[in-house]
Amino acid sequence: MFRRRWSPTSKAFAFLAVVAAVAAYGLVRGYAARLEALRPVVGTMRPVVVAAAPIERGTVLTEPLLRVAEIPSSFAPPGALPTVTLAVGETLGSDVAEGEPVTRTRLGAAEAGPIASLVPSGLRAFPVVAAMPPGTVRAGDRVDVYATFGGPRPYTETVATGLEVLVLLGDEGADVTTGITSNPSPGPSLVLLVSPDQAERLAYATAFADLAISIAGPAEGVAE
Structure with a gap:
């Protein structure tokens, strides 16, 4: 009976293969053990609805815009939704980036007004x-507001x-999302997004002063 004889080189390769297999097995077991040790910290995985693509504020959510991702329960934000159907038909109250969770606090009632939503x-x-010329300001621009008070010593x-310009409203059919009315007097109303x-x-300031507005550049920071 013919017996294959292993050369020293073949034996060395076989030995290295066994060592590599044992090492790989050890690494996998170690990784699994570390994951198991972290389970009490991060919690179990849970389904969370996230944006399938960037979604702009004011969008009425549909199924293609959303997907479900599995994330550790400890990382799930408050108000996270477990299924897409809970978000479909709702109006998004703020911009959401791709992969960002869609929470109840970001949703407005579909029947809310065009600005409230x-x-x-x-x-x-x-x-x-x-009082600005047509096309000067658009929704999404940021502005500063100044008040000039009268009296013996006027001051500003x-x-x-x-402040972010949410929408623009005019007396004669202003476009509430992209531009301002063609009637410059008394001027459009800038609906600004502000804190209480x-x-x-x-x-x-509106009651006791004359207001003036300046337009900030695109690199300016958030409202103060």
Whole structure:
């Protein structure tokens, strides 16, 4: 009976193969053990609805815009939705990046008004009349608001800076998403996205001062 004889080189390769297999097995077992040790920290995996692509604020959600991802329960944000059907038909209250969870706090009722459905939770929409030429400001721009108070010694103070223009409203059919009315007098209303405190300051300034608006550049920061 013929017996194959292993050369020293073949024996060396076989030995290395066995060593590699044992090492790989050890690495896999070690990785599994580490995952098991982390389970109490990160929690079990749970389904969470996320954006399948970037979605803009004000979009009525449909199934193709959403998907379900499995993430550790400890990383799931409050109000996370487990199924796509719970989000379909709702209006998104803030921009969402691809892969970002869609939570209940980001959803507005589909029957909400055209402006209310665009306002994220905790913020307010405040209209300010601005005498500006057509096309000067568009939704998404950021502006600063100043108030000039009269009296023996008039003075001007900054009411708020970096406010986002939510929509534009005019007297004669203004485009509420992209441009302003062609009627420049008294001017369109810029509906600004503000905090409750900023809304209070703007209300006071509107009642007792003349308001002026400056337009911030695209690289400016958030509202103050």
